Amino acid sequence: MAEKKRKLVVGWFSFTCSEDSTILFTELLNDHLKEWKKMIEFRHVKVLKSHNRLENLDVAFVEGAISSEKQKEELQRIRDNSKYLVAVGACACSGQPSASRNQFVSEEINFKVFWFLEHFDYSQKVRKLSDFVKVDDEVLGCPMDPDLFLKVLEKYLKICTTEK
Template sequence: MKLKVGFFSLTCDEGCSVNVLEVLNNKYFEWKNYLEFVNFRLIKSENEIKEMDIAFVEGVVSTKKDLEKIKKIREKTKKLIALGTCAISGPPSNLRNNFNEEKKREIKEILEKFGFLEKCFTLKEVVKVDGEIPGCPIDENKFIQLIENLIKNARRY
């Protein structure tokens, strides 16, 4: 049985996804019989949010579109893992939350025009998060360890 996994990016620089891609350069053939990528924009041209075992999500929730997307991902996945500092604690993608009131007033019209929320949110401020892999970008070894543990546990059943 293959684990159905999805990788999703919200507002961020996608550095965590690039690190995952680097890991796959080395581990793909070892893992290919155990993982099915239902969504990963960096390796698949057609992606959708559908039922999956594990969703890995990087970035902050900063737009109405991000908010809808993370809620849909949470509905469709058994486990949701926050990837990286942005998803876990906010910075650097949430830096506008620290702007002074004058700067916030200055950019308010632009934020509204493009569908941005008044502030940025971490994943756990919006949905239930089942695990975290810290770092900016993520620590590749911690990611490998998590995937290998998930594969090992899935093989037991």
């Protein structure tokens, strides 16, 4: 039977981080937008559009570490709506460097950190994605390695878009 191709449905999400991988992703659009528009539906990408939908994603690309209960719940919601979840950049893959406050020891720094912990909705520790949900792939780098991202994207284009 002939193979029928459909679009890969993608989401892009950012948690606690500097969003540099998001910047690299938008830079990649300079070279790839024309080709990607034919193959990819960007269903939830806040940096590209204001009306976003979360349901039935093929791949969720998630940047940043998790630093609050609310973020943890949001990450779980993304996982529940995605076939595959890819951690993008060091903060998402390992927690660091966003999680560096976990190691602060000086009393003065601790005082400042405690003030933030008391006044905002932050967890005691900053964590990597895989501490909370299943991660199917990692795009390492700080920020992400764009070539690695393209390889992972290619992999899921092959896996998800060919219906027999």
